[in-house]
Amino acid sequence: MSDKFKFAMYWAGSCGGCEIAVLEIKDKILEVDANYDVVFWPAAADFKYKDVEGYDDGFIDVCLFNGCIRNSENEYVANLLRKKSKVLVAFGACATMGGIPGLANEATAQELKDLVYRDNPSVDNPDGVYPQETWTVPEGELDLPHLYDTVKTLAQTVDVDYFMPGCPPEAHQIGTVLDVVTAALKGEVALPPKGAVIGVAPKTCCDECERVKEEKKIAGFRRIWEFVPDKEQCLLEQGIVCMGPATRAGCGSRCTKVGMACRGCYGAPEGVVDQGAKMLSTLASIVDAPTPEEIAEIAATLPDPVGTFYRFGLADSLLRRAKV
């Protein structure tokens, strides 16, 4: 193998969007190719776990790890790649804070299986067949990874060097981060301090959003199918639940530019412990009514606060999951 730097990317509990996002850096991918050998990337190249197990410790220079940890296979590979990588990056919302799959922490593994294989109205499963973790066939025993009750972030599983949030991380941010990492590996610049959140901007999504913001007071919540939102005014001021105030900047507020409310995929801004708690605090504070009772009544009309405020961050929140 050449003396290029070694690059790995892995998907654990994820949708594959992060892999697409890396290709979205377009012709910059040629620079990646010029500087790196891909030594493991299941979505793009044919390497097996056995190959990785055979590498020396620290053989991989940079590993972008996307996806949450929700089964024994995710967890095994997270531990394996930690051992084999010099720099391990939690890449994307799922690896940094659980992401959409983290919402499974509202239920147990058994409840999920019951819903998917038995209770969903579209399910036709008269014999009650459920997936089995092991199954014996004439050729031997087959097995599937064990599904855990609790979805975990990468940092709750292994030691992580850098965090790069986003669902998926924006291409221009990925490009910048790769430039910095390449320059650092060549010894031209220093790597950021361990534990840093990279590929982001320092403030909140509202700071990047170009909509006109005035005093935030709302008389109730509205959804975008109920009316045509004004093109200029802050979405939150129009009663649309927009996660901007409790979300880290870095995406260039792409969603609010096209009239979609921020969903919070860049996670909590600097200094905020719990994104959902902060958003709850913000939202309830701007409800405007003459008495506390009326304010409480309006606030209570939001149908799914956990799913809305922790859309991407339940696994990384203070409470982490529902009571078992």
Add this chain to the structure above:
Amino acid sequence: MTAGVEKENRVSDQFEPRLIGFLCRWCSYNGADLAGTSRMKYPPNLVPIKTNCSGRVDPTHIFKAFAEGADGVLIAGCHPGDCHYINGNYRTAGRFPLMQKMLEQLGMEHGRVRLEWVSAAEGDKFARVVTEFTEEIRALGPLAWKTQTAAELSESGRAASDRVEEAVPA
């Protein structure tokens, strides 16, 4: 106060709830003071924390209290209209039902978090609220949020790193 609770735990098998109270400094904290100086009796289970305003009590504080072992959390502030900062307690009132809904979605029983308006003159109300709250939480039993989520996490984590050791020869 904590030592007192532990001592009581040793002499009886009764569950002693650990309660956190966020009390606004202008009304409810003084109400608690009045209960004390008036020698009113109420259970020692509540650890009071003085905040500038009930509106300063971020849901983060409450979630952290539960995550770190509280069985119940009380938020007490000035009566509506009496807020030292004009409308801080209106914000508290707006957050409370959403937070309650959120906690219930996460499987927590309805009564574990409680909001009360207690003025500086209402030492008797403070004593009554703490007494009621302690008994209600005692009836609900321990919450033990940390242990019930931590057990599975640490167990699976150990197993995976062991498997890497096995698969990768030293």
